[in-house]
Each structure stands twice: as C-alpha cells, then as structure tokens.
Amino acid sequence: MTVSKTAEKSSEKAGDATRGRKDAAGGPPEALQLGELSEQLGYVLKRAQLKVFENFLRCMASLQLTPAQFSVLLLVEKNPGRNQTEIASTLGILRPNFVAMLDNLESRDLCARIRSTNDRRSHILVLTDKGKAVLARAKKLVATKHESRLNELLGQANREALLEMLSKIANEF
Amino acid sequence: MTVSKTAEKSSEKAGDATRGRKDAAGGPPEALQLGELSEQLGYVLKRAQLKVFENFLRCMASLQLTPAQFSVLLLVEKNPGRNQTEIASTLGILRPNFVAMLDNLESRDLCARIRSTNDRRSHILVLTDKGKAVLARAKKLVATKHESRLNELLGQANREALLEMLSKIANEF
DNA sequence: TGATAATTGTTATGGACCATATCAAATATC
DNA sequence: GATATTTGATATGGTCCATAACAATTATCA
Numbered sequence: 100m101t102v103s104k105t106a107e108k109s110s111e112k113a114g115d116a117t118r119g120r121k122d123a124a125g126g127p128p129e130a131l132q133l134g135e136l137s138e139q140l141g142y143v144l145k146r147a148q149l150k151v152f153e154n155f156l157r158c159m160a161s162l163q164l165t166p167a168q169f170s171v172l173l174l175v176e177k178n179p180g181r182n183q184t185e186i187a188s189t190l191g192i193l194r195p196n197f198v199a200m201l202d203n204l205e206s207r208d209l210c211a212r213i214r215s216t217n218d219r220r221s222h223i224l225v226l227t228d229k230g231k232a233v234l235a236r237a238k239k240l241v242a243t244k245h246e247s248r249l250n251e252l253l254g255q256a257n258r259e260a261l262l263e264m265l266s267k268i269a270n271e272f
Numbered sequence: 273m274t275v276s277k278t279a280e281k282s283s284e285k286a287g288d289a290t291r292g293r294k295d296a297a298g299g300p301p302e303a304l305q306l307g308e309l310s311e312q313l314g315y316v317l318k319r320a321q322l323k324v325f326e327n328f329l330r331c332m333a334s335l336q337l338t339p340a341q342f343s344v345l346l347l348v349e350k351n352p353g354r355n356q357t358e359i360a361s362t363l364g365i366l367r368p369n370f371v372a373m374l375d376n377l378e379s380r381d382l383c384a385r386i387r388s389t390n391d392r393r394s395h396i397l398v399l400t401d402k403g404k405a406v407l408a409r410a411k412k413l414v415a416t417k418h419e420s421r422l423n424e425l426l427g428q429a430n431r432e433a434l435l436e437m438l439s440k441i442a443n444e445f
Numbered sequence: 446t447g448a449t450a451a452t453t454g455t456t457a458t459g460g461a462c463c464a465t466a467t468c469a470a471a472t473a474t475c
Numbered sequence: 476g477a478t479a480t481t482t483g484a485t486a487t488g489g490t491c492c493a494t495a496a497c498a499a500t501t502a503t504c505a
Contacts, residue, residue: 131359133362134347134349134350134351135411136347137439138435139342139346139414140419140422140435141324141328142343143435144320146438147317148318151314151317151445152314155314166314166315167462173309174307177305177306177308182482184482185304186304193463194483194484195483196462196464218471220470221471221483238308241312245314246313249313249441252445253437257433260437261434261437264434265317266320268324268425272421272425340491356454357452366492366493366494368454368457368494368495371454371455392499393499394452395453
C-alpha cells in the first residue's frame with residue numbers, strides 16, 4: 100500500500116463536475132440522498148446491528164460484558180460440562196480465538212476451565228459462583244434496559260416477528 | 273497477554289462436573305442447547321448479518337465487490353459531485369479509513385477523485401464509465417441472485433416489513 | 446489586510462476481530 | 476504398538492475500526 104497517487108488523471112471525462120460544494124447561495128448543507136441504499140437489506144441490517152450492539156454495551160457498562168462474552172456465559176450456563184471446542188463452535192468462534200476470550204473471563208473469575216477426567220485433553224467449562232451472579236445481573240439489565248426498548252420501539256408482536264425472520268435468515272439462508 | 277495460566281484452581285466448587293463427553297453409551301454428539309441465546313436480538317441479528325454478507329460476496333464474486341464498496345458506488349452514483357468527507361460520513365466510514373477504499377476503487381478505474389475548483393482542498397467523487405457499467409451489472413446481480421432469495425425465503429410482504437423494522441432500529445434506537 | 450482557527454485529504458499507528466498453520470499432549474484407530 | 480485424530484494453545488497475518496497528527500487550503504475576525 101502507501102500508494103496515494105493524488106489522481107491527477109481522468110479529469111476530462113467528468114464534464115464540469117468540479118463545482119464542489121457552495122454552488123449558489125449558502126443554504127443548508129444539503130443532506131445526501133441514500134437512494135437504493137436504504138432498500139439494501141445488507142446495508143440496513145448492518146446499521147441496525149451496530150446500533151443494537153452499541154446500546155447493549157451501554158446497558159452492560161457496569162458489568163463490562165461484551166455481546167460475545169455475554170453469549171459465552173449464557174451458553175456455558177445452559178450447557179455445563181461442555182469443553183471449549185463445543186462452546187466455541189456453536190457460537191461460531193474459532194478455537195484459537197476462543198482461548199483469549201476464556202483467559203479474560205477466567206481472570207475475572209466468571210468461569211473456570213476444569214481438566215476433564217475422561218478426556219484429559221479437554222477443558223470442561225463451568226460458571227463460577229461469581230459468574231452465575233454476574234450473569235443473573237446481566238440478564239436483568241438486558242431485559243429491563245435493552246430488550247424493553249425494542250418492545251417500546253417495535254411493539255411486542257413486531258419484535259417477535261422480527262426475531263423469527265432473522266432466525267430464518269441466520270439458519271436457512 | 274500471553275498469560276495462559278492453565279487454571280488449576282477452583283476445581284473444588286464445581287461438584288463433579290469433570291465427566292466431559294462420552295458419559296454413558298456412544299450416542300450422537302448431542303447438540304448444545306442455545307437456550308435464551310436464540311431470543312437475544314443482538315445475537316440473531318449478528319448471525320443474520322453475517323449470512324447476508326456472505327451470500328452477497330458469493331453473488332458478487334465475478335465483480336469482486338464487497339458490501340462496503342457497493343455502497344460507495346451506489347452513493348456516489350446517486351450523489352455526484354460530493355467530496356470524500358460527505359460520502360464517507362453518510363456511510364459511517366471515518367475519513368482516514370476511506371482513503372484506502374478509494375485508492376482501491378480508483379486503481380480499478382471504477383471511480384475518480386477530481387480536485388474541486390471551488391475548494392481546492394477537497395476531492396470531488398464521480399463514477400467512471402467503467403464504474404457505472406460495473407455498478408449496473410452489480411445491481412442486476414444483487415436483484416436477481418441476492419434480494420430475490422430473500423423474497424423466496426420470507427415472502428415479499430415480510431421482506432418489506434423486515435426492512436422497515438431494521439430501518440427503525442438503525443435510525444431511532 | 447493579516448494572524449489565527451477550521452477543514453480536507455492523508456499518513457501513521459494501535460486495537461479488536463477473524464482466519465490459518467502449527468505444535469505438544471492425549472486419545473482413537475487399526 | 477505404530478499411525479492418525481482431537482484438544483487446547485501459540486504464532487501470525489489480514490481486515491476493519493478509531494485516534495492523533497500533518498500539510499495544504501480555506502474561513503474567520505480583530
């Protein structure tokens with residue numbers, strides 16, 4: 100990289116498009132037209148996902164939990180006694196990248212790796228007492244501060260319909 | 273980082289959870305229970321977004337356009353004569369990160385930077401003829417291969433309802 | 446007008462996330 | 476018992492995202 104040729108070329112085939120801003124009077128900044136972009140599912144989906152994660156992080160600021168960390172705690176709680184590979188793969192996390200995540204959660208005493216006695220290669224994952232307590236508080240925060248806002252914005256019925264359609268896309272697309 | 277203490281601790285407060293896999297017979301791998309995870313909007317939203325982007329990339333393989341690049345071309349076509357800052361900011365791209373993106377598109381002769389005569393600091397963005405042609409082909413591919421599959425999966429009415437709800441989240445959340 | 450502030454594109458840089466190759470220890474397979 | 480596979484881990488590189496800083500240019504305003 101580090102090319103950055105300042106593009107002196109091809110300025111002939113653009114007609115007289117070099118007017119720039121400030122053409123006539125000093126009207127308002129003239130917001131851009133999104134055009135077909137607002138109909139592109141991928142675009143809207145990504146923007147919505149960023150907003151939801153952003154709000155999630157705000158709601159979880161006191162517990163310092165990211166969406167990914169929250170999903171790990173939820174899955175370990177629901178499936179105690181599973182190893183790293185199983186938890187990571189069902190979350191779509193690659194095993195190498197899961198190591199640092201667990202190092203973090205374990206250093207905060209939220210979950211623990213336990214060497215399995217049946218298969219001494221694998222680490223069984225469990226929530227610590229503190230992990231269970233933190234997860235319980237996290238669930239309350241998500242329900243009262245995060246998901247509730249979705250209900251206000253969309254309505255209960257619409258929120259459920261949205262979830263169903265997204266699940267369909269995630270699973271059958 | 274690079275801590276990786278193998279966590280020999282806290283194996284007493286986990287009861288006898290060290291059974292690991294292969295407890296009784298050699299039944300099927302026993303898929304994990306997602307539990308409340310499948311009700312978390314953020315989780316489902318993210319999974320759906322990844323699937324949609326993945327499919328988008330497959331549909332665009334012949335044109336080598338990413339979702340972000342496609343959105344830039346769309347926006348420049350709809351708003352000719354705008355500068356880098358305007359295009360980047362409405363897409364949520366920071367100006368420093370937009371430079372390499374434009375270097376790429378310009379090196380492929382899809383768009384061009386033109387020094388504005390009104391404000392010689394700014395670069396006016398326009399699509400080249402090749403850029404317009406490629407974008408036209410991209411739109412056809414998206415419509416026939418990408419968005420059409422969404423209609424098959426959800427139905428026209430549901431697809432529109434989904435888009436509306438996502439827009440609401442993206443704009444009002 | 447001229448000194449100062451603000452804007453534009455750019456570079457450098459660091460962090461977070463994602464993907465692959467590889468390894469030692471342990472287990473499975475034959 | 477030799478070979479292959481699995482598990483957790485490390486190293487590494489790529490991409491995306493965010494901040495600071497800079498030169499050139501323009502805006503501001505005393």
